[in-house]
Amino acid sequence: MSQIEFKNVTKEYISGVKVLDDVSFSVEQGEFIFIVGPSGAGKSTVIKLLLREESMDNGQILFQGKNIVEILPSEMPDYRRKIGVVFQDFKLLDSKTVYDNVAISLEVVNADKKDIKNIVPNVLSLVGLLDHADYRPQELSGGEKQRVAIARALAHEPDVLVADEATGMIDPDSADEVVEILEKINSLGTTVIMASHDQRIVDKLTKRVIKIEKGKIVSDKKGGKYRA
Amino acid sequence: MPKVWNSLKHYLKKEKLMTVSHFLVMGITFLILGIFINVVVLSQTMLKYLEDQAQVTVFFKDEFGEDKINPFKDQLSSDERISEVTYVSKEEALRIFKEINEDQPVLLESISASVLPASLEIKTKDIADLESLSNELGQKEGVEEVRFYKDVVERFRSVSNTVYIVGAVLVVSFFIISYSVIISSLRTAINSRGSELEVMKLVGANDSYIKKPFIYQGVFFSVMSAVVASILMIILDFGLSKWDIFSKGLSIGFFPDFFISPVNFSLILSCILIVSGFLLGYFGSNAAVKKYLKY
Ligand SMILES: Nc1ncnc2c1ncn2[C@@H]1O[C@H](COP(=O)(O)OP(=O)(O)O)[C@@H](O)[C@H]1O
Ligand SMILES: [Mg+2]
Numbered sequence: 037m038s039q040i041e042f043k044n045v046t047k048e049y050i051s052g053v054k055v056l057d058d059v060s061f062s063v064e065q066g067e068f069i070f071i072v073g074p075s076g077a078g079k080s081t082v083i084k085l086l087l088r089e090e091s092m093d094n095g096q097i098l099f100q101g102k103n104i105v106e107i108l109p110s111e112m113p114d115y116r117r118k119i120g121v122v123f124q125d126f127k128l129l130d131s132k133t134v135y136d137n138v139a140i141s142l143e144v145v146n147a148d149k150k151d152i153k154n155i156v157p158n159v160l161s162l163v164g165l166l167d168h169a170d171y172r173p174q175e176l177s178g179g180e181k182q183r184v185a186i187a188r189a190l191a192h193e194p195d196v197l198v199a200d201e202a203t204g205m206i207d208p209d210s211a212d213e214v215v216e217i218l219e220k221i222n223s224l225g226t227t228v229i230m231a232s233h234d235q236r237i238v239d240k241l242t243k244r245v246i247k248i249e250k251g252k253i254v255s256d257k258k259g260g261k262y263r264a
Numbered sequence: 265m266p267k268v269w270n271s272l273k274h275y276l277k278k279e280k281l282m283t284v285s286h287f288l289v290m291g292i293t294f295l296i297l298g299i300f301i302n303v304v305v306l307s308q309t310m311l312k313y314l315e316d317q318a319q320v321t322v323f324f325k326d327e328f329g330e331d332k333i334n335p336f337k338d339q340l341s342s343d344e345r346i347s348e349v350t351y352v353s354k355e356e357a358l359r360i361f362k363e364i365n366e367d368q369p370v371l372l373e374s375i376s377a378s379v380l381p382a383s384l385e386i387k388t389k390d391i392a393d394l395e396s397l398s399n400e401l402g403q404k405e406g407v408e409e410v411r412f413y414k415d416v417v418e419r420f421r422s423v424s425n426t427v428y429i430v431g432a433v434l435v436v437s438f439f440i441i442s443y444s445v446i447i448s449s450l451r452t453a454i455n456s457r458g459s460e461l462e463v464m465k466l467v468g469a470n471d472s473y474i475k476k477p478f479i480y481q482g483v484f485f486s487v488m489s490a491v492v493a494s495i496l497m498i499i500l501d502f503g504l505s506k507w508d509i510f511s512k513g514l515s516i517g518f519f520p521d522f523f524i525s526p527v528n529f530s531l532i533l534s535c536i537l538i539v540s541g542f543l544l545g546y547f548g549s550n551a552a553v554k555k556y557l558k559y
Contacts, residue, residue, distance in 0.1 A: 113468045116466070121466060127459070129459065141467035143473075144464050144467055146470075146473065191467075
């Protein structure tokens with residue numbers, strides 16, 4: 037059983053306009069894959085469908101064998117905790133410190149204070165920001181902000197980490213740091229799915245690359261390059 | 265719990281105008297509800313006191329003696345409509361007269377039992393029967409005069425019914441207003457924390473974790489307003505008991521022979537207000553949360 041399976045998924049935001057057209061692929065536990073393609077190709081839509089932020093019009097998405105359409109509202113929080121997400125715009129809370137921005141993902145499930153005190157420094161040191169725990173987001177660089185967002189996504193020890201253009205708003209050096217962290221997380225067993233149109237990074241990592249154009253998968257290759 | 269409290273404090277600080285108007289509207293709502301219940305109970309009490317005194321008094325001619333009145337009385341006692349018949353002899357009438365006019369010795373000296381008529385005081389189960397009864401009794405042999413005061417009771421009843429309707433409409437309107445105030449104030453609170461809620465959902469917050477602070481907030485406003493209104497009601501009813509307007513206490517309408525002191529009544533009323541405050545807050549905020557926290 038694959039960890040994630042897209043089966044003939046079709047999505048139309050506006051009726052008649054297929055943003056995703058018959059998209060099928062599967063992802064094994066522990067893989068690192070890029071979803072690439074020009075802007076507007078449908079990369080973010082793939083991620084939104086996986087997170088069930090949007091509903092599809094046709095096809096199926098299985099997560100660990102279960103059709104995600106069948107997840108009950110009461111099971112949704114649990115599902116979201118299995119999939120950590122990182123966005124281009126970080127989505128950090130400016131009023132909270134780095135520490136609290138990470139802790140929030142544990143507080144919302146009423147985790148023990150003791151556990152929070154253990155886990156938060158752990159994930160912060162994993163992304164190399166333990167010494168920035170008391171900073172506020174506005175005192176951090178773009179790369180550092182993204183690392184806080186990654187730390188927050190990791191607090192639940194998700195099975196999958198999804199990153200949508202995670203390096204889109206940061207300088208190349210910081211982007212490299214972020215990708216290094218994602219590789220590290222992947223090497224610890226977490227599946228990483230990264231939507232990107234950053235050719236430099238995709239080519240550097242030589243991972244599996246799924247290329248989408250106008251809503252269709254045009255190639256899916258291991259050790260691929262952006263322009264393969 | 266402290267977390268919920270913090271978010272509430274944050275809201276109170278940030279939305280001062282909203283907070284003040286929220287408290288005012290809800291406070292007025294519960295005050296109106298409290299006053300309404302008070303008016304109902306006071307007027308019901310009043311009615312009870314009036315009804316207790318509503319009776320037909322049949323005065324007999326002097327030649328119609330006790331020997332004739334007694335069978336007359338027995339006959340009345342078996343009448344379905346009648347609840348109580350009391351015989352007041354000439355001597356008793358004099359005693360009552362003396363009691364009433366204690367402080368007027370000159371008047372008392374000039375009066376003897378023979379001047380005053382003997383009478384039967386008749387109470388009915390239903391005061392609606394007073395009129396027909398008095399008409400019937402007026403026809404009877406040996407009857408000098410029939411007196412009854414039913415008009416007062418009837419008029420009072422119709423006035424209080426009007427008051428009840430107006431009061432009920434007011435109460436319902438203010439509950440609707442309060443309900444929408446809860447909803448709009450929670451919408452403000454939810455919008456002002458928009459990105460935070462988005463992030464919380466993103467990291468897998470349970471629904472209850474996100475909803476709880478808003479439910480607490482709605483219940484807090486509503487219950488606090490009810491408490492303030494309750495305090496005012498307790499003061500009002502405490503005043504009533506100080507002035508001792510109703511000697512037997514307040515009567516709760518529909519239970520016969522049930523009387524309660526105004527202070528105890530106000531405590532029960534407070535419970536009613538606070539419980540309705542809780543319910544209003546709980547259901548209002550649940551509705552708001554359902555409406556504005558989409559998943
Ligand atoms: N909420 C939406 N409503 C309508 N159209 C949308 C919506 N979101 C995305 N789209 C359209 O779907 C297409 C794919 O968008 P997206 O998945 O965001 O692409 P990418 O992430 O690859 O740049 C685009 O043409 C975009 O305009
Ligand atoms: Mg996108």
